[in-house]
Amino acid sequence: MKWEVVIGLEVHVQLNTASKIFSGSSTAFGAEPNTQASAVELALPGVLPVMNKAAVEKAIRLGLALGSTINKKNVFARKNYFYPDLPKGYQISQMDLPIVQHGTLTIQVGDEEKVIHLTRAHLEEDAGKSIHEGLEGLSGVSGIDLNRAGTPLLEIVSEPDMRSPEEAVAYARALHTLVTWLGICDGNMQEGSFRVDANVSVRPEGQVEFGTRREIKNLNSFRFLQQAIEAEIQWQIDTIEDGGKVQQATVLFDPDKGETRAMRSKEDAHDYRYFPDPDLLPVVITQEQIDAVRESMPELPGQMKERFAENFGVSAYDANLLTSSYALARYFEAVAAATGQGKLAANWINGELAASLNRDGLDIAQSPLSAERLAGLIVRIADGTVSSKLAKQVFEAMWGGELSADEVIERDGLKQVSDVGAIEKMVDEAIAANPKAVEEFRAGKEKALNALAGQVMKASKGKANPAQVQEILKQKLGAA
């Protein structure tokens, strides 16, 4: 049987506010346990929540970027359940009236674009952490660190619009790009700033009803997201094909074993007893506030992508890569503007530059090659000063040093030879030295021309302009 995969994602984005959502505690990562847990996070008797304005503004920012509805009245509700990392015994979240509803995000898988619909994005508080290791001399206990508790989260829920692990990853990446682009999240997945839950189900192709879904919790890398969904799909198909039934469940992904397993702790039927939090009044957002946020918005990745294609003739694929982060897009724009060579700039940035950054484990912001210096090289490629091939050598030299493209070309004598007389001389020598190849060419063997051109290039130490070499060869051999 052919199976169709259905995936929806719930992404928890930690908003990069200085203080927590409901208290003045710091949100900084990595502090000593419980040193950033105030009376509010500890849920001491009598403490009360006071909402952080910046969290509201950041949520509006995302909503505007997704073309969503911003609910001008939104309400905090309590989600009641007992867990040691949840000190109040309830999480303050939003239920019936979230701050952001609907909206879309366009993703690119290969050459295909697809629109993913958003259900909602709501504000809530993060929980603390349970620590199981490193408690020397203590067995059978877990330690609770509440530093993370109360960090503002935006939970972004998609419709079940994705049909493959690749689409799910593309969506997660696009969302990651967007939240960092907007400056509302630091995007640090290792520190848990961007965590993904994937709802996965399968159904026979052509069936309208959804299959029973299982939710994979807490995936903190794109690689694990892909692997976990693949493993889950295989498990569900195997289960059904073996005559079994998928039961709705919450599962965890074990990257070492490459498999998903049901969580034991959440075996109770959930009954969260949501009700409006009586400690908090409705959040009311005015049109003026929305307009003010809108005015401070940067150009969005989707808009920039279109503009790159239009103004610089960059392919959709390249434009998508170039807009994977705001810093990269700005880099590209600087190079393209300085050189007037958008396509060439795109090729070099997505090719040589991306590969070198990747090899050295660097971010675009840490690139040893500034946009200005790369532009210097692109200009020399475009005006024929250096051949594409030798340009790579120039690039390498620039990567490891401080010199400009011109300085490297000058120092290493890599300037392309475009002087017709000089090339004619080398061509004549090659013809004279290779009568066999000349004969073959004249007999109709086109490839022989390449052998001759190769000889000329070799003689020029790669500096001869290859197009000119071809042209002059053909001329001399009477083929032009």
Added chain:
Amino acid sequence: MSLTHQDVARIARLARIAVTDEEIAATGAQLNNIFGLIEKMQAVNTDGIEPMAHPQDVSLRLRDDVVTETNHRDAFQAVAPQVAAGLFLVPKVIE
């Protein structure tokens, strides 16, 4: 309506309160009396009435995003049942 013993056991479990069988029987009877009182609401037509969550019809005040808290871990943990290495200890959490 009437709460069964299973209902009482279920809500006690949800509320994380241990109850013995005898307590379930006694509590069940009292809860049913209380719900007898509460049920009087159902006779009233409330169609079209806006639920009232707060006495005052005002909106939430938002605070500026500023860190104002300092570390009081020692004072807070002085009243904790069990701590080690700055952590609150609980019986092992199984995920």
Added chain:
Amino acid sequence: MINATLKELSAALAAKSVSSAELAGQFLDRIAALNPTLNAFITVDPEKTLAEAAAADAARAAGQAGLLTGVPLAIKDIFCQQGWKTSCGSKMLDNFIAPYDAHVIERVRAAGLVTIGRTNMDEFAMGSANENSYYGPVKNPWDLAAIPGGSSGGSAAAVAARLAPAALGTDTGGSIRQPASHCGITGIKPTYGVVSRYGMVAFASSLDQGGPMAQTAEDCALLLNTIAGFDGRDSTSLERPTEDYTRELGNSLSGLKVGLPREYFAAGLSADVARVIDEAVAQLKKLGAEVVEVSLPNTELSIPAYYVIAPAEASSNLSRYDGVRYGHRAAEYKDLVDMYEKSRAEGFGAEVKRRILVGTYVLSHGYYDAYYLKAQKIRRLIADDFKKAFEQCDVILGPVAPTAAFNIGEKSNDPVEMYLSDIYTLSVNLAGLPGMSVPAGFAANGRPIGLQIIGNYFGEAKMLNVAHQFQQATDWHRKAPAL
């Protein structure tokens, strides 16, 4: 000096005819003598009290005394007070020494008031008789067989027995007004949002409000001046200009329109209470007030609506007591869930557990609309009733409770019977209005009866004016039990 009002004590301190330390000593001696009988205090700490009194005397010597500096004050054990056990009447918090001050405590500390002790109360403020305290029931100073009312029963008994000149209480469904009525003292529950809830252990967040309890309306006004006001740490605290609640005390009641809700004088009201309220109304008429009949047709629905909303909020508010970060933890348990279930079963008393279960049930899946949402709609109807009534009058008068204080143990096995006695106080909390109780007479058996005054939103000054003028013409509030 033990019978003196705050006003009188303030004058005596200012005149240096008594020091704060002497005053504290007098009240501490009286507590030592009478508290074993009355059980009005959970914690008395003479060392701390005398240190506060010495500080107050020093402030006065330095010329930095305010109006209430050095005056003793009893504090309901629900307000977090740094360094003091804050048990909220519960075994759950029997070992909880508060690491911070409630807003109200900051205010009274700043004003130089001296903590005379922490008063007994129904566990987590849930009760109308003060029989639900982990520390045992409080006795009514007028009749040791009687309940003092609840949940601020310790505060009311302490003021009535002259163990403290005034006290702080809280009122979620009548917990200041009803014990004030049963103990023959004056108490005021302000408009919701006037007094910060920060640091006040939560029972039902949308209903809870702290307020003063004292011998006189004037003293209540002085204390309200101290504790009322905006607090940024409570999102429901209202930003309003500072008020002087004493400003209208001296106004004449001539032309005042007093509303008597028909429903408050129907079946169920005891003859004693009906007589006392009639006499009080007659007295106010003599002072120039005009009486109009008003209607609060949904009064009876306040009981079911309250007993859905309050337990629902409480069930969630009390989830934090899990034995992890503070409070009671069971000695033995086999795993995490067992630890939660045992700690909570051991730490909470019967009434608290009942209300948690009711609240859990009404919020649970499939019942939310039928109970919680329905109750909130009825809450709106009740608030709207008051809105209409206040179009016809300035204040509403009525009984606080259907009877004078009943006997200890009389209703303790019947929660429903107990809940029904809250009929005249609950709607004020549901609507968020201010209300107060003023001593107005005695039942045939000698137990005190209070008159309830309900004001419009932010009508505290007006209510206090009515109460003060009534107290200028009567002396019920100056009567003290023989102990």
